[in-house]
Amino acid sequence: MKKPKNSAPKLDAGANEPELDRRKTSILGTVVYEYIATGEPVGSATLTQKYNLGISPATVRAELASLDEEGYLDQPHTSAGRVPSDRGYRYYVDRLMLPETLTPEEREHIRAEVRRASHQLDSVVDHASHVLSNLTRSIAFAIAPRLSNQIFRHIELIRIGERAVHIVLVTNLGLAAQTTVETSHEMSADDLVRASNSFNEELQGNALVDISMDALTKLARATSLPDDLVRAIAMILGEHSETDVERRLFSGGAHNLLDQQEFRDLRNLRAILDLLEEQQTLYRLLHNSLQGQGARISIGHELPNADMSECSVVTIPYKVGDRNAGAVGILGPRRMQYARLVALMNCMADSLNTLFQGEASHGS
Amino acid sequence: MKKPKNSAPKLDAGANEPELDRRKTSILGTVVYEYIATGEPVGSATLTQKYNLGISPATVRAELASLDEEGYLDQPHTSAGRVPSDRGYRYYVDRLMLPETLTPEEREHIRAEVRRASHQLDSVVDHASHVLSNLTRSIAFAIAPRLSNQIFRHIELIRIGERAVHIVLVTNLGLAAQTTVETSHEMSADDLVRASNSFNEELQGNALVDISMDALTKLARATSLPDDLVRAIAMILGEHSETDVERRLFSGGAHNLLDQQEFRDLRNLRAILDLLEEQQTLYRLLHNSLQGQGARISIGHELPNADMSECSVVTIPYKVGDRNAGAVGILGPRRMQYARLVALMNCMADSLNTLFQGEASHGS
């Protein structure tokens, strides 16, 4: 029942763990499987009755006790069955879990949903997280692709009030960012059009990462834009957003937690909701996943926050062109269907990859 | 157990209700006040001890029994004190409640927060609901001002992909709406600029409600815009959005429900969250409030949905120019601080009114 793996971090963990003998492995796998399916602690009787292990309950008990001692299983209380510990889940995820495949319908559904909101980066990502949260009945969260390696196509400065300008940035991927800025003195609509035009002529086709602050200020001086407006443009072009931990986190499906029996306790629930609101922690998880490839699973105490010790998170990065540019994640109870979630996440990442791959190659 | 209805509750209900004698009134008021403050059922002992009523517990008991019989109070169980019924709350808000005033700080806080996000209608309203939900620790919800009596200033058609156009509508109030549309065939950036220009020249200064479909199609033909794009423009200009029950509902503060003792029960919680997601019901409440003036309170079973029988809602419309154009609402437990919420809502409506009043008078 040994299992190959699908991502970098797991290899490490897998390599560190001593390998369990065949029978222990089989029992551990079965316990995890059964517990994920039922949510009830698993006892020796259940195991021998429902699964054809070819050994007696007594033997199973001995093995369970041993696995318990080695830290792969926990016992909620003396007269209860066993429940996987973080370590148990980890072993399962690294070595035992069978990769699952989605039905063509599911696959197509995801792909279609992602495509539906294309052309608006924020919408795509927001939509993606909602789709995932519905499919998994967990919380899904995501960050939009970072701008740096997108290519400048167009900037539009729209006068929306006496001293208010709305800035819209279009890149090869579509509508990439927009913001409203209050300017210190009034700009005429014509001024703004003129400015937009020179920005557009000058910057057209450049990767955003290549646009220097110098170039911007020079352009700004030529078009006599007020400082605050220039600053806003610089911001939006990513000069600053690269280090910006405030990059917005999109999320959906918080209400799904209500269905999970592990969140009956309102304190847990509250802790997780606060976490969602705070954004930082989840943002960092996604940001970290940008370093690696493929789905990454974090279980219970492996997560950076004690309030998440009852949860697991699956994250996966997606690419723009050939570099990781954003990521999506799922947050649910530790007792989650890891195999299925990994399959879903892979599909989602693929869909985003091809979407952004495709769009990236089109031109204006 | 006669029940007032919720179409035009405040005044009517007040007039319909028989007037209680002075002592009953005083006791009912005190019970409501005490229950709102503590959340515990109120007994005769508490009343005589904490409040100087000048009568003995026994007399209070007789009055309580009488009020109970007349339907103003409920008794959770035989050995508990009394709790206001819907009718009791109704009598309280109609006749007993003392108007509360906010501190200048609170007032200024609301005003400042509303102004912060101005120039973007959606943001203003979204922001408003977040501010309210934080101040009240309840759910706040709102709809953006309807477009119809806003004045056309500018439309921008931005090419964001081979066959994708982003439409931005600016009115006298600022950035009023935007959407992305997929076009059947490709438009060049120049085509779009030309089209924008003729729309802008032609429609400038018109109230959106006065822009006819005819005018649009004529313009569209002159600029040879594809049909789907024209349809999208027509849509956004409000031709259709007037009857559109799907006008987006902004809301915030759902997590506040976790703190309310009346939502310890997850089923209630779930029901309310579903309601939020469904949007229709809350949308209708706001829409109804557009007919009237000032804050409107709906209590328990007066609300259109049985799942809300433990809740109360306060709504208030706000104006653009001199006509109601949008509304905000608060949803919380029946045991809410009605006087304070009404004060907050009035302040919020005022702030929005002056914001939109002010902006409306400015020109481009």
Next chain:
DNA sequence: AATTAGCACTCTCAAGTGCCGATTGCTAAT
């Protein structure tokens, strides 16, 4: 040496019991 049956033990959970305190409604006295 590994496996197993048998059994005592432990612990949770649900139901049942009894008591305490809060609050009432009634009655008789003021």
Next chain:
DNA sequence: ATTAGCAATCGGCACTTGAGAGTGCTAATT
């Protein structure tokens, strides 16, 4: 009309009990 006094009611809490589930240990078996 008001009140004091008092029996009655009921929820909630602590406690007990028994059933059920599951274990770990031991001694017998393979």
